[in-house]
Amino acid sequence: MPVFTTRDSTEIYYKDWGNRNGPVVTFSHGWPLSSDNWDAQAFFFASQGYRVIAHDRRGHGRSAQPWEGNDMDTYADDLFELFEHLDLKDATMVGHSTGGGEVARFVGRHGTDRVKKAVLIGAVPPIMVQSESNPEGTPLSVFDSFRASILNDRSQFFLDVPSGPFFGFNRPNAKVSQGQIYSWWQQGMTVSVKGAYDCVKAFSETDFTEDLKKMNIPVLVLHGDDDQVVPIKASAEKSIKLLPQGTLKIYPGGPHALPNILPDEVNKDILEFIKA
Template sequence: MPFITTRDGTDIYYKDWGLKSGPVVTFSHGWPLSSDNWEHQMFFLSAKGYRCIAHDRRGHGRSSQPWSGNEMDTYSDDLFQLFEHLDLKDAMMVGHSTGGGEVARFVGRHGTSRVSKAVLISSVPPLMVKTATNPGGLPIEVFDGFRAGLLKDRAQFFLDIPSGPFFGFNREGAQVSQGMIQSWWLQGMTCGFNGAYDCVKALSETDFTEDLKKMDIPVLVLHGDDDQVVPIGASAQMSSKLVPKGTLKVYHGGAHGLPNTEADRVNQDLLEFLES
């Protein structure tokens, strides 16, 4: 399995699919998942001639589980080192949920010299937590509840999330996929415990406002209007206005896990944006 070792000694696992000479698309996954959650998109685009690269964030999946560095600056620096290692250029970056924050912070810290476009799917920017200047955010108690659930019974908590709000399976008439639930659970349980715990703060309390303003490339924002994890009003509707060249596309009735529940539609939207 391919790994890179970062400057602080953390091993980062990555997948590199498709033609090495093809246009590059990178994928940043959500909490507490791994690069496996992008398999539908990576297979689809690789078959279309693109080079698709996805990594397991530090503390997640097959990457190392360091005690430190589980925050957005280091996440984005790890990804930049992967770009340097593979000499990636003119890439379209795609991020889901926490991964969207990683993409925004990557651009905020490292610029767009290696990036041509970006896609934020069900993503956490500009800021998840409610503050005096962000009254539409979620109360800190929501994220305290995440941490409490991890500490009390992580295995059960990681069943409850995909069984309910993540995929919208708690909605009346929803077609529940036990396979999606079990895949989410398996990916979540491979996440290091402290990595999962620390990442809650990273995804909820990091302010990406200034990062978004620096995204001087075309940015496509995809979000479901029934997202129970990252409500659209405090995220996509604001992010799409903060980026200089943003386009918002709303999935009516869409839940948080769009790359899974709306895989075919997401695939087509990514392809159209790539080819535009």
């Protein structure tokens, strides 16, 4: 199992698929999942001759579960250390939800010397939590309820989220996949309780405004206009105004889980963006 050890002695699991000499595409997953949530994309791009790197964030999946460091700065630093470990260059970074924040913070902290393009899908930037300056955001009470549910009955909570808003299965005439629900639950149950709890603050309260302004590379923003988890008006529609070279594509009726529900379309859009 490929792992590397960070400077604070945390073991990070990663997949390294495809052509080792091909163009690099990295994938950063959402909360509370793992690199497995990118399987449809990882298989596709590895089959197309790309080198695919997908890691499990600290506290998640097969990575170690430290008590400390479950914050966006450390997530970004862990990923940068992986870039250094594998000497990745000219990478296209792809991030979904919390992973989109990770990509933005990576660039904000470490620049673009190793990155040529980025894709943000259903991503949390600029900032999720509601405030006077961000009235379109989600009330803090919602995230407090997440934390309470994690401590009270994480297993049931991790069934409720994918059964409803994450995949959009609570919408009329939705084609519900029990397999997707169980996969989400299975991945979620591998995250440490502390990692899951802390990451709620990381994805909801981190302000990525300055990070987005520093992303002086082409950035493709993909977002569904029926995203019930990261509403488009509070995220993509604001992010696109901050990105120096951003392009926004809206998926009509698209849910939060675009890479899972519309994998062929997402793969096609990313591929075209990389090749452009």
